[in-house]
Amino acid sequence: MQDTKQSLSRIKELGAAELGKGNWDKALGAFLEVLKVTPNDTHALMKAGDCYHKLGKNGEACRCYDRLVDIFSSEGFVVKAIAVHKLILKINPGFPGGEKRLSVLYERKVAETGPVLPVKGRTADRQRRYEKPPLFSDLSQDEFTAVIEKLSPLDVGAEGMIIRQSEAGDSIFVIVSGQVSIFRRDDDNNEVWITNLGEGNFFGEFGYFSGHKRSASVKAVEDTTLLEITRKDLESIIAKHPRIREVMLKFYKERILDTLLAISPLFSVLSPGERRQLMKEVSFSTHRRTARIVEEGQAGDRMYVVISGEVEVSTVKETMVVPLALLKSGDFFGEVAVITDRPRTASVTAKTDISVAEIPRASVAGVMGKHPEIEQLLSQYIQMRVENTISTFVQFKNRKIESGLV
Numbered sequence: 236m237q238d239t240k241q242s243l244s245r246i247k248e249l250g251a252a253e254l255g256k257g258n259w260d261k262a263l264g265a266f267l268e269v270l271k272v273t274p275n276d277t278h279a280l281m282k283a284g285d286c287y288h289k290l291g292k293n294g295e296a297c298r299c300y301d302r303l304v305d306i307f308s309s310e311g312f313v314v315k316a317i318a319v320h321k322l323i324l325k326i327n328p329g330f331p332g333g334e335k336r337l338s339v340l341y342e343r344k345v346a347e348t349g350p351v352l353p354v355k356g357r358t359a360d361r362q363r364r365y366e367k368p369p370l371f372s373d374l375s376q377d378e379f380t381a382v383i384e385k386l387s388p389l390d391v392g393a394e395g396m397i398i399r400q401s402e403a404g405d406s407i408f409v410i411v412s413g414q415v416s417i418f419r420r421d422d423d424n425n426e427v428w429i430t431n432l433g434e435g436n437f438f439g440e441f442g443y444f445s446g447h448k449r450s451a452s453v454k455a456v457e458d459t460t461l462l463e464i465t466r467k468d469l470e471s472i473i474a475k476h477p478r479i480r481e482v483m484l485k486f487y488k489e490r491i492l493d494t495l496l497a498i499s500p501l502f503s504v505l506s507p508g509e510r511r512q513l514m515k516e517v518s519f520s521t522h523r524r525t526a527r528i529v530e531e532g533q534a535g536d537r538m539y540v541v542i543s544g545e546v547e548v549s550t551v552k553e554t555m556v557v558p559l560a561l562l563k564s565g566d567f568f569g570e571v572a573v574i575t576d577r578p579r580t581a582s583v584t585a586k587t588d589i590s591v592a593e594i595p596r597a598s599v600a601g602v603m604g605k606h607p608e609i610e611q612l613l614s615q616y617i618q619m620r621v622e623n624t625i626s627t628f629v630q631f632k633n634r635k636i637e638s639g640l641v
Contacts, residue, residue, distance in 0.1 A: 243269050243276075250282060259289040275306055281319070293326050301330075314435055318411040318462055321388045378476040385468035391455040398439060398453040405466035407439040407483075413459025419451040421498055429497045430507055431456060440487045443469065451494065488519050491542055492592045495565045499540075501613065504606050516598040522585045529583040535572030537593045541565065544589030550581045559623065561586065570613050571620075573599050 250265030263286035269279040284299030300323045307316035323330045386409070391397055398404060400419050410432060417429045417438065429451060432438060441450045443466055473480045496502040496510045505513065519542070522528055529535065531550055541564050548560040548568060559581060562568055572579050573596045603610040 243272060247279065250279075254282065254286070259286045262286050263290070277303060277306055280306075284322075288326060297323050297327055297330060300326075314409060314411050314462070317383050317386060318388050318460055321383075321386060321462070325388070378472075378479055381472045381476055382464070382479065385464050385472060386462040387464070389461040389463050391459045391461065393455055393457045393459075395455045395459075396452065397455065397461070398449050398451070400450065400452045401448050403442075404439070404449050405442045406463050407437060407443055407469065408453075409437045409462040409464075410434050411460040411462055414456040415453050415459060416456050417451050417453050417494075419494070419498065427498050427503075429494055437486070438490075440483055441491065442466075444484065444487045450491075488542060488590065488592075489514055492517065492519075492540065495540060495542070499565060499567075501567065501609060501616070502602070504608060505602065509602070509605070513594070513598060513602060516595060518593045519590065520593060521588070521590045524585055524587050526585045527582060528585060528591065529569055529579050529581070531580065531582040532578050535569055535579045536596045538567055538569040538573045538596075538599060539583075540567045540592040540594065542590040542592055544585065544587040546589060546591075547584050547586050548581050549584065560620075570599075571617055574610070574613055574617065 246265050246269050250262045250269070253259075253262035253265060263283060266279045266283040266286065269276055270283060273279070280299050280303045284296045284303070287293070287296035287299060300319050303319045304316045304323070307313075307319065388411070389408070391413075397408065397415065412434055414431055414433045415438065416431050418426055419429065421427050438453055442448070469479075492514055493510055496505060496513070497507075502510070502513075528539065528546065541562055543564055545561060545563050546568065547558055548562060549556050549558045551557070562583075568583050569579070571577065603613075
């Protein structure tokens with residue numbers, strides 16, 4: 236048995252080498268040899284289909300790919316099945332029954348709680364729960380079908396750049412296979428790694444929801460297959476299925492908070508796992524322009540991180556409102572009441588429509604317990620803000636004197 240595996244492995248390597256040289260006939264022969272022994276070998280089926288396509292034998296290519304769709308579907312790999320079927324439609328747009336087959340499978344399986352699926356002929360470690368891609372996890376059959384009709388496959392080699400920070404772009408990508416790394420440059424041009432994403436995850440939603448340039452870069456860690464959907468196509472789908480936007484908006488808020496925590500001087504010491512745990516305890520809220528989020532003098536049991544928009548911090552001095560600071564995405568406020576257990580020392584008002592993350596006192600205490608340096612940083616920020624407030628009061632008093640109000 237071991238000898239057979241080694242032999243098949245050598246034949247695959249030979250096929251890969253011939254592919255690299257553009258010898259499609261020889262490569263095809265190698266992969267067909269593998270399929271004689273293991274007819275459900277997904278790698279060999281994919282490569283055989285690719286070779287047939289390169290040789291202009293599109294019927295044979297589609298049959299290989301169609302077999303792959305059956306295998307991936309039966310094992311619960313919805314995203315992979317979609318990607319391969321999109322290849323079939325690219326070769327033969329009239330290929331029958333694909334979307335219907337996948338959408339029915341999705342309705343039957345993804346709606347379930349995800350039982351472990353036995354994979355015939357595979358070892359126990361290859362048995363896995365039916366995948367529920369985050370982008371599709373809460374969609375109905377009709378919504379799912381509308382999305383997959385617009386997805387386009389994209390292959391990216393290892394180290395290939397997919398998205399560059401600060402560039403324009405409005406496509407969203409779903410990872411079919413492989414892995415990508417998300418990173419960004421901070422204000423000092425240092426590269427800050429945010430996270431790696433694998434199969435079933437999606438990225439690129441920042442550009443779609445914010446309308447701004449890309450906030451981070453994304454590159455392939457290894458050979459990666461993606462499904463891409465453009466803003467134009469997504470808008471046409473959302474017009475008919477508005478709930479798709481709600482699903483994606485939830486993930487957008489979680490993803491942007493993770494990014495803000497990763498680059499925040501306050502929370503950057505947290506590991507990716509600790510950030511994920513903290514986000515489970517965080518709630519999100521939105522506020523319209525002029526809304527009062529924090530009221531001076533009231534008790535406070537949470538601090539806030541600005542996700543999008545701007546807020547103004549102010550206090551009342553001698554019956555006059557004195558602006559203290561203007562905060563934007565990534566800034567935080569409300570920490571004084573949380574750390575000192577005293578009433579709010581200032582009011583915070585939305586200058587624009589905003590979205591904020593609310594971190595409960597218990598969660599803040601939890602991360603400070605594991606990372607005392609966070610408490611030290613918070614104390615430094617509180618001291619700095621107290622000094623800024625005193626400076627603002629002095630300027631306020633001087634302006635009153637100059638205007639003859641005192």
